[in-house]
Amino acid sequence: MLDVIIIGAGPAGNLAALNIAKAGFSVEVYDWRTKIGDKLCTGIIGHSCFKEFPPAENDIYRSSSSANIVSPSGKTYLINHRNPQAYVINRISYVKSFADKAIQLGAIYRLNEKVISIDISDSKVSVISETKAGNHTANCKAVIIATGFGSPLLKMAGLGNGGHKNFLTGCQTTVSTDGLSRPTVFLGSNIGRGSFGWLVPTQNNEALLGLATSRKLNGDMDNLTKLLKSKGYYNKIESPQRKWGIPVKPSTPTYSQRALSIGDAAGLTKPTTGGGIYYSLLSGQLAAKTLIQALNQGDLSSKQLKPYESEWKKILNNEIKLGNIARGIFESLRDSQIDFLISKLMTDDVRKDVLEATGVSFDWHGRIINSAFMHSVFGKYLSLVTPELEEKSADIKSKGPIEVA
Ligand SMILES: Cc1cc2nc3c(=O)[nH]c(=O)nc-3n(C[C@H](O)[C@H](O)[C@H](O)COP(=O)(O)OP(=O)(O)OC[C@H]3O[C@@H](n4cnc5c(N)ncnc54)[C@H](O)[C@@H]3O)c2cc1C
Incomplete structure (x- = not known):
């Protein structure tokens, strides 16, 4: 019998496979895709x-120490840091790099195989997948669900799937440009209230144009592409629009007897932007650590696997809660309120204190949210904007200043 089966060869599943194989346990990874990592993402x-999970040099399209924000009224603001805050990477190659290392350590990848059923008993987990030759059954001691957004397998494994009711829809296309110098974020109801759009340069005069919204798309992406075309941001659309879900609330429990969920399957993303690569890697790493201990002790009970959830909660729970409060506030704002707040946020003093301060990180938004609400000047503007904000900002302030992780 295999030690572990991992379902999903995204960043979460591959890093977990790598660490489990490194510890000397047998591991098989299933993915219905034929190309590892080829899932809709900006990268x-x-x-x-x-720093923690460095991409190979060839996989980095560019680093970015600045970004533009375009307000609903069309005014462009620049955020500038001394050092790179974000990196645009070749996501397919980056995600595959973890799988390649796992394979070198003995992990077996079964691509083009969709897992359709999981059955957990006291003595084993049975996993059934669809192959070209018919259904295939494999038995293992434990299973990791790393299937990304919205999978029926979570329920079969006794894991939470509630987070998938709270999700953003991300939609994206590739465009050709005359060369963009930095990522640009677009806000405003002309692309959908509560939505945000982006244009992220990658390589060879190409960029990814996308948007994320918590509502039905309802033509928002068409509006964004038309708007940006009319303003000369890009030349030509190079690929069809694709869309996919991004959960913004954790799906607990993320552990049960012989089973763990990680990454998007566990609802672990930044609710502010929907970015989930980093949290997927972190949770894949934590899940592998807990599972290795459990395998060594020969005890795969849910009690033995619970530390995984306690550990990701220690690192991510506050971030995700703050992110969701901030998202709720953002979605409730009218264009004029967003314009007002951005104009105040981008005044030299506030911008330096909140967005460009030392320790501000694109990975840990809680610190930015917290310092915005605690800011002696900007905090007052935030509380002024709508009466409901008073209560929410009190919530944030009650958490006190957040240390950078
Ligand atoms: C438009 C868009 C843009 C994004 N941009 C960014 C970004 O710039 N930065 C960022 O950090 N995050 C971004 N994200 C989010 C990010 O892509 C995810 O958070 C991340 O990929 C989650 O990794 P994962 O390993 O949990 O799942 P995934 O990467 O989704 O991998 C899950 C894998 O499981 C496989 N699978 C599913 N079900 C089965 C099954 N039954 N049997 C076999 N295989 C199965 C799938 O084929 C898939 O390969 C974006 C998301 C979207 C939609």
Whole structure:
């Protein structure tokens, strides 16, 4: 019998496979895709992710120490840091690099195989997948669900899937440009209330144009592409629009007897932007650590696997809660309120204190949210904007200043 089966060869599943194989346990990874890592994504990672899980030099399209924000009324603001805050990477190659290392250590990848059923008993986990030759059954001691957004397998494994009711829809296309110098974020109801759009330069005069929204798309992406075309941001659309879900609330429990969920399957992303590569890697690493201990002790009970959830909560829970409060506030704002707040946020003093301060990180938004609300000047503007904000900002302030992780 195999030690571990991992379902999903994204960043979460591959890093877990790598660490489990490194510890000497047998591991098989299933993915219905034929190309590892080829899932809709912009491929931006922050500096902490870059340091902890460094991409190969060839996989980095560019680093970015600045970004533009375009307000609903069309005014462009520049955020500038001394050092790179984010990196645009070749996501397919980056995600595959973890799988390549896992394979070198003995992990077996079963691509083009969709897992359709999981059955957990006291003595084993049975996993059934669809192959060209018919259904295949494999037995293992424990399973990791790393299937990304929205999978029926979570329920079969006795794991939470509630987070998937709270999600953003991300939609993206590739465009050709005359060369963009930095990522640009677009805000405003002309691309959908509560949505934000982006244009992220990659390589060879190409950029990824996308948007994320918590509502139905309803033509928002078409509006954004038309708007940006009319303003000369890009020349030509180079690929069809694709869309995919991004959970913004954790799906607990993320552990049960012989099973763990990680990454997007566990609902672990930054609710502010929907970025999930870093949290997927962190949770893949933590899950592997807990599972290795459990395998060594020969005890795969849910009690033995619980430390995994306690550990990711210690690192991510506050961030995710703050991120969701900030997202709720953002979604409730009218264009005029967003314009007002951005104009105040971008005044030299506030911008330096909140967005460009030492320790501000693209990976840890809680610190930015917290210092915005605690700021002696900007905090007052935030509380002024709507009466409901008073209560939410009290929530944030009650958490006190956040240390950078
Ligand atoms: C438009 C868009 C842009 C994004 N941009 C960014 C960004 O710039 N930066 C960032 O950090 N995050 C971004 N994200 C989020 C990021 O892509 C995810 O958080 C991340 O990929 C999650 O990794 P994962 O390993 O948990 O799951 P995934 O990467 O989704 O991998 C899950 C894998 O499981 C496989 N699978 C699913 N079900 C089965 C099954 N039954 N059997 C076999 N295989 C199965 C899938 O084929 C897939 O390969 C973006 C998301 C979207 C939608």
